[in-house]
Amino acid sequence: MKAAGSLQKQLVYGLTLGIVVLWLVATALSGLIVQNRLDDAFDDAMQGAAQRLLPLAVMDILNREEPLTQQRVAPLNALPGQVAYLVRDREGTILLQSRDADLTVFGPPTMQGFSTTPTHRLYGASALRDTLFLQVAEPLSYRRKAARDATFGLLLPLLLLVPASLLGVWLFVRFSLRSVRSYRRAVEARGVGDLSPIQTAPLPLEIRPSADAVNNLIDRLRRALETERRFTANSAHELRTPLAAALAQVQRLRHEAADGPVKERAAQIEASLRELARLAEKLMQLAKAEGGSVLAEVPQDLAMLLNHVVGDLQRVATVPIQLTLPPDGPVLSPIDADAFAILARNLIENALKYGAPGRPINVELTTDARLTVVNAGDVLDPAELAQLTERFVRGSGRAPGYGLGLAIVSTVATAARAELKLASPATDRADGFQASVQFPVAGM
Numbered sequence: 001m002k003a004a005g006s007l008q009k010q011l012v013y014g015l016t017l018g019i020v021v022l023w024l025v026a027t028a029l030s031g032l033i034v035q036n037r038l039d040d041a042f043d044d045a046m047q048g049a050a051q052r053l054l055p056l057a058v059m060d061i062l063n064r065e066e067p068l069t070q071q072r073v074a075p076l077n078a079l080p081g082q083v084a085y086l087v088r089d090r091e092g093t094i095l096l097q098s099r100d101a102d103l104t105v106f107g108p109p110t111m112q113g114f115s116t117t118p119t120h121r122l123y124g125a126s127a128l129r130d131t132l133f134l135q136v137a138e139p140l141s142y143r144r145k146a147a148r149d150a151t152f153g154l155l156l157p158l159l160l161l162v163p164a165s166l167l168g169v170w171l172f173v174r175f176s177l178r179s180v181r182s183y184r185r186a187v188e189a190r191g192v193g194d195l196s197p198i199q200t201a202p203l204p205l206e207i208r209p210s211a212d213a214v215n216n217l218i219d220r221l222r223r224a225l226e227t228e229r230r231f232t233a234n235s236a237h238e239l240r241t242p243l244a245a246a247l248a249q250v251q252r253l254r255h256e257a258a259d260g261p262v263k264e265r266a267a268q269i270e271a272s273l274r275e276l277a278r279l280a281e282k283l284m285q286l287a288k289a290e291g292g293s294v295l296a297e298v299p300q301d302l303a304m305l306l307n308h309v310v311g312d313l314q315r316v317a318t319v320p321i322q323l324t325l326p327p328d329g330p331v332l333s334p335i336d337a338d339a340f341a342i343l344a345r346n347l348i349e350n351a352l353k354y355g356a357p358g359r360p361i362n363v364e365l366t367t368d369a370r371l372t373v374v375n376a377g378d379v380l381d382p383a384e385l386a387q388l389t390e391r392f393v394r395g396s397g398r399a400p401g402y403g404l405g406l407a408i409v410s411t412v413a414t415a416a417r418a419e420l421k422l423a424s425p426a427t428d429r430a431d432g433f434q435a436s437v438q439f440p441v442a443g444m
Contacts, residue, residue, distance in 0.1 A: 007177070007180075008170075008173050008174060008177055011169070011173045012166065012169050012170045012173050015165075015169045015173070016162070016165050016166045016169050019161070019165045019169075020158065020161070020162055020165070023158055023161060024158075027151065027154045027155055027158070030151075030154050031147065031150070031151040031154065034147060034150045034151065034154075035143075035147040035150075038143060038146055038147055038150070039143065042121070042138065042143055042146075043114060043121070043123070046083065046114075046121065046123045046136050046138055047123055049083065049085075049136060050085070050123055050124075050125050050134055050136045051125065053085060053134065053136070054125055054127050054132075054134045055127075057087045057095075057096050057127075057132070057134060058127050058128060058132060060096065061087070061095050061096065061132065083098075083136055083137065083138045084097075084098045084100070084101040084102065084105070084136070084137045085097070085098050085101070085134060085135065085136045085137070086098070086101055086103070086106050086134070086135050086137075087132060087133070087134050088109045088132075088133050088135075089109070089131060089132060089133070090109065090110065090130070090131060090133070091109075092109040095132070101137075102137075105117065105119060105120045105122075105137050106122065106135050106137055107122050107124065107135065109133050110124075110126075110130070110133055111124040111133070111135060112124040112125060112126055112133075116140075118140075119139065119140055119141075120137045120138060120139055120140060121137070121138045121140055121143065122135055122136070122137050123135070123136045124136075179202035179203050179204065180203065180204070180207060182202065183198065183199075183200070183202075183203055183207075183211060186198050186199070195218050195219075195221060195222040195225070196218075197215045197218065197219065198211065198214070198215055198218075200212055200215065239280045239284075240277070240280070243273060243276060243277045243280065244277075246273055247270060247273045247274065247277070250266055250269045250270045250273060251270060253266045254266035254267055254270060294335060294336055294339045294412055294415035294416045295334055295335060295336060295415070295416060295417075296334055296335060296336045296337065299332035299333060299334050299442035300332065300333060300334075300335060300336070300337045300340065301330035301331065301332060302330075302331045302332070302333050302335075302340060302365060302369060302371070302439065303325045303326060303330050303331045303365055304330065305337055305340050305341055305344070306323070306325070306340075306344055306363070306365050306371070307323065307325065308341070309341050309344045309345050309348070310323045310344075310348065310363055312345075313345065313348050313349070313352070317352055317361075318352075319352065319355065319357070319358060319359060319360055319361060320360040320361070321348065321352075321360065321361045321363060322360050322361065322362050322363065323363045323364075324362070324363070324364040324365070325365050326365065326366060326367045328367065331365060331366075331367060331369050331441075332369075332441065332442040333369045333439040333440055333441060333442055334416075334440060334442050335416045335418070335439060335440075336416075339412050339415075339416065340412075340416075340439075342408060342412060343371075343408070343409050343412040343413065343416075343437065344363075344371065346405040346406070346408050346409050347371070347373040347405075347409055347435050347437075348361060348363060348373055349405060350373075350405040350406060350409075350435070351373050351374070351375035351433070351435075352375075353405075354375065354377055354433065355375030355376055355377050355432075355433075356375070356376040356377045356431075356432075359375070359376035359377075361373065361374070361375050362374040362375075368438075368441060369438065369439040369440070369441045370436060370437070370438045370439070371436065371437045371439065372434065372435070372436040373434070373435050373436075374426045374427075374429070374432060374433070374434045375426075375432055375433055376429075376431060376432045377431060377432050377433055378431065379424050379425045379431055379432075380424040380433065385422055385423075385424050388406045388422060389406045389407055389409070389410035389420070389422070390407060406422075406435070409435070409437070413437050416439065416440070417440050418437050418438055418439045418440065419437065419438040420435070420436075420437050421435070421436050421437075421438075422434070422435050423435075423436075
């Protein structure tokens with residue numbers, strides 16, 4: 001998939017390129033117009049020079065005492081760009097010519113008016129009732145050089161126009177998109193748990209409908225999450241109450257029943273109800289993790305929360321839980337307290353279930369908000385390790401469970417923008433299992 005580009009960059013480059021292309025087209029058209037105007041000006045200059053030169057040539061020829069012979073004279077200063085001229089009679093005899101005049105560039109002796117050869121522009125005129133003929137020849141290279149100089153003169157401002165246009169367009173586009181950038185910063189600045197509407201009044205009319213649609217979507221999402229949270233809380237309460245009542249009745253039945261099949265059946269029902277209560281609790285935790293209420297508006301002290309969780313579990317654990325906390329104050333992270341407690345409890349319970357019997361569980365929280373839980377045990381296969389965060393997937397151990405513990409941990413970590421890593425064997429050990437979660441630190 002092609003990566004998304006910057007609208008501001010596209011507008012700046014596109015508008016600047018458009019200006020340059022239009023300037024080049026305008027320069028090309030202007031060059032053609034200038035060339036036509038230069039041709040007209042040079043033709044007028046040639047015609048004027050010929051009209052001034054012809055009477056002088058006639059007088060010079062008529063005042064000669066010697067027979068009419070060819071005579072060379074220096075070119076007149078009034079003639080432009082190395083213009084050569086030639087005076088001949090009707091038979092083509094050269095009576096007068098400019099110095100270094102190339103006879104091969106001139107046309108027939110009786111030619112009149114303008115004419116063009118591959119190399120020169122010619123103009124002819126006659127005098128004394130078409131007995132004397134004057135031709136003036138101007139190199140086309142001179143005209144082409146003048147046209148090129150004029151065209152380059154038009155292109156020269158483009159060297160300054162390109163950077164000036166780039167800067168000007170960038171400033172204009174940046175000023176025009178200031179409300180869009182403010183909207184983007186407002187979206188980026190808010191956390192995952194902030195579902196309040198975003199101000200759309202300053203946005204352009206073309207973008208405001210999209211922003212309003214996003215606000216409507218956020219509002220529907222907020223209402224859906226609130227409904228799901230209420231349903232989760234009510235379901236947890238409604239499920240726990242009948243399960244606790246049924247468990248109490250079964251325990252009473254088991255206590256009152258005589259030894260025999262009825263008492264054994266009551267014990268089996270009690271065990272099933274306890275498993276059902278634990279399963280309901282796991283499902284409620286998973287629903288809370290998926291409900292979106294994982295991030296908190298106020299940073300929480302992970303050290304204090306972890307100390308409470310480990311304290312509760314140590315009272316029922318059959319193996320020691322060794323807790324290591326940072327010695328220098330709290331560890332703040334923008335995660336909901338209940339969500340962190342669910343994550344930490346599931347990690348430690350997973351270590352208690354699958355850890356080696358009689359071996360302690362190591363729980364550590366560092367100052368950079370990294371929670372690590374390590375237990376002894378067999379080394380897991382890499383393929384099996386990669387599937388442990390999926391739902392209802394259990395390890396190869398013999399401990400009872402539903403395969404939801406690490407799935408809940410993974411869901412909470414993803415929603416909290418934390419990084420979960422599983423390793424077997426554990427770091428700095430030859431066996432065991434290690435789970436570490438790197439939480440975001442408040443203010444970073």
